[in-house]
Amino acid sequence: MKIISVVGARPNFMKIAPFIKAIQDVNTASVSSPEEKQESMANGDTGEQTTSDKTIEHLLVHTGQHYDDRMSRSFFESLGIPDADINLGIGSGSHAEQVGNTMIAFEKVLIEEKPDWVVVVGDVNATLACSVSAKKLNIRVCHIEAGLRSGDMAMPEEINRLVTDRLSDLLLTPDTLSNENLRREGVPENKIRFVGNIMIDTLEANREKAKKLDIADIIKNNLLDSGHVQDFISASKETGAIPAVREGNYAVVTMHRPSNVDQKEILEPILNFLTEEVAATMPVIWPIHPRTKKMLQSFGLWDKAMSCKNLFLLYPIGYHEMLRLNMSATIMLTDSGGLQEECCVLGTPCLTLRWNTERPVTLKEHGGASVLVGNNILRIKEEYRTALKAGRIPQRPEMWDGQTARRCVKEIINYQETIL
Structure with missing residues (x-):
């Protein structure tokens, strides 16, 4: 055959x-x-x-x-x-x-x-x-x-x-x-x-390898050049740890869909929420998609993102690096379908930045870890605060x-x- x-x-x-x-x-x-x-x-x-x-x-x-x-x-x-x-x-x-x-x-x-x-x-x-x-x-x-x-x-x-x-x-x-x-x-x-x-086959086959990765190394090896990059590297070398970044004490963000990044009136409030509310309470790790970077720059928002002390903007990262971050994140904010599935099995509270999903089995109403929040900033803030109280609850759908x-x-x- x-x-x-x-x-x-x-x-x-x-x-x-x-x-x-x-x-x-x-x-x-x-x-x-x-x-x-x-x-x-x-x-x-x-x-x-x-x-x-x-x-x-x-x-x-x-x-x-x-x-x-x-x-x-x-x-x-x-x-x-x-x-x-x-x-x-x-x-x-x-x-x-x-x-x-x-x-x-x-x-x-x-x-x-x-x-x-x-x-x-x-x-x-x-x-x-x-x-x-x-x-x-x-x-x-x-x-x-x-x-x-x-x-x-x-x-x-x-x-x-x-x-x-x-x-x-x-x-x-x-x-x-x-x-x-x-x-x-x-x-x-x-x-x-x-x-x-089949995505979970890959997760299970790579769990142990991902677990061995160091979060500090993931950030240092992929960090975009920014105003606070040298301060970060210096502090990391001196202490051997990421300043303010600890296991189970950071948020991970991914966004790439046009519905979230192609309009300033949608992207700017999300960025403000990340820099002013989320980053005020915990580090935010954001592997940034080329499309999102381009739109932030075209809307004049790039400097604000780069200057936020507790926001770590990374180049697109590999599978194992993202899996490692997901394994101990406090919360995931994403418009990725695959990450919804991984959050379900890992138990990471997930705010899905979409109004619908082709993966409803990952939603809380079906036993998963994800909540649909779209790009409405008031709903995002409300569900964010709720998710922080919920903690990690791993779920494994049939097969x-x-x-x-x-x-x-x-x-x-x-x-x-x-x-x-």
């Missing part, structure tokens, strides 16, 4: 890493000797992963939607993802440009490689473009993380999710709410397979157990066998 899996942007990388590892495990098992297989089964392996005793030929295609080294290369290296077999180098552009250019380039790859399956993950433009190209050539498509819905058609990602799920032959869902979304849309039951959240990637590969193998 030949599989092409696709990544395009940073959110995809954490999802594809365990999938590639699961394929490698299947290939290793399929060439094991009879004695090794017997020993494996004696140790509790049911042999489900080696149903066909065939190896899987796998190619990784990177569309190049995230082309900056800090946004892409570091993730490949830290998560042990092999170099992409093919890099389409699409780069930036409008949604239409990215989708169109990806379809043109990926179609050539499909004609040349003739895969049995194209596997797409998440909801970025590459997910949509590559699923369309595959189906036009009658190639089967598997969507990992299928069925997520925000109900907000103004979100480009929602369009990507809807189209990809409509075209896919095999829909691998992260939670039972996603199953119900697909059923309501009329998706046949035999296309839906509940496998759990968020670190074994999702194995189930994904198993479902692809079993589907292949049923149609031969």
